[in-house]
Amino acid sequence: MEISFEIMALLVAVATLAGFIDAMAGGGGLLTVPALLAAGIPPAQALATNKLQSSFGSFSASWYFIRTGTVQLKTMWLSIACTFVGAGIGAEVVQHVKADVLMSIIPIILIAISSYFLFSSSITPHPDDKPKLSEAAFAFIIGGSVGFYDGFLGPGTGSIFTVCFVALGRYGLVAATARTKVLNFTSNIAALTFFIFAGLPIWELGLTMAVGGFIGARMGARVVLGKGQKIIRPLVIFMSMTMAIKLLWEQHSQWLQAIF
Template identity: 35%
Template sequence: MEFAFLFAAAFLAGLIDAVAGGGGLVQIPAIFSAYPSHAPATLIGTTKVASMAGTFNAAVRYARSVRIYWGATGPAVAAAFLCSMAGAYTLTLVPAEPLRKLLPFVLAILLIYTLARKDLGAEHAPTLSGARERWVALMGGAAIGFYDGIFGPGTGSFLMIMFVRLFGYDFLHAAASTKLVNLATNVAALMLLGFKGHVWWELGLVMAVGNVIGSQLGSRLALKHGSRFVRKVFLLVVSALILKTAWDAFVG
């Protein structure tokens, strides 16, 4: 019964994540509610199996249809991979409670800013180049990668706003780059947590199938309807993330 429930949760997470990021909103609370007595590192490690599979599928679909700007995406991928591994290692040593309490406030600022800038992400007009572009990508990828390794919910949303706000991408191009960076963070965290024995592989593979099916549908919808559709889903996902993370941190 728990496996069927988590398959459905992974499907919905894959669909949401492929469009606008934030699949952890569904997947992580679902697995924690299904197995509350299991170690947090093991539960998060298991979700990384599903997230990696779904994100890989979405990344391939986007790469076939949307131009990838490697000047920013490449350095962000490299930094995110290394720092996600560091974050996952930290997860095995310390609790992530301070991040859990801070997250809803950070997401609220992100939502207010996006709502206030109605033209944000509507047009694709890259603003950085050369060394400055690489350094911003390295710093942003490092910070978000570490966060994904140690905790995770909202990573896709943070990456989306990074590519839209800092690099001037529209939401569709930002989604394409986000998938590649998020794939790197998932692979790195999974490698570290798997090596440490914090992955329940049987459950992870069941969830991976659901996540891939969801990501197929989600990426197809995003490519069909374009940046305005992605922006709307992004706002809905961030709003839901604020409510869910605030409840978890201060009430649940």
């Protein structure tokens, strides 16, 4: 399909902002998917094209965290493998199953995430705190299930990974965010692979948006290391609540309009 230069430029700008936000708190898809749909892209192709462009952004942030030593891949190999498998299965299943039931659960998950960050007295674990799950259990349970969710639908994946790393892995926010981006990139690549086999991504559009997403994600990763918890905590709360409200409105707008 033909896309004008003006629309393309706007989508690149949206991808840049989304990459910046996604690197810090997740939720970039809240901006890019509606923008793609508004540009007239069919839903399945919009999801696949978004995975294409967001893969570059998540790679940019992941590589920055790896290069600065914030995260070491050798400590995450099992989580990476389980996340990849889970996301691949999710991307395959979503092409054959209606997602209505799961879509109704997402706002509840997002509200729970924002409530955790909002009301938790401290989200910086004590040095003596022990992880509530072993590395292997975290990889299979969290990596596999959240990876599946990202391949199947995706909204709020970054926030879910972050809260799991903080609450179950007992990582600080910066370390949790860095590990989140590595697993987010993993799930993006796995889902994208299956979407490519299905012939869904719009390559020219996705790669053009990827330029903006890559730049935005690199800027966001730098802010994480510079500002840390001061920026991440309120942004996770804001993005999680915004996504929850948006999804609830989309699901129940007719009912709400009938009341008000």
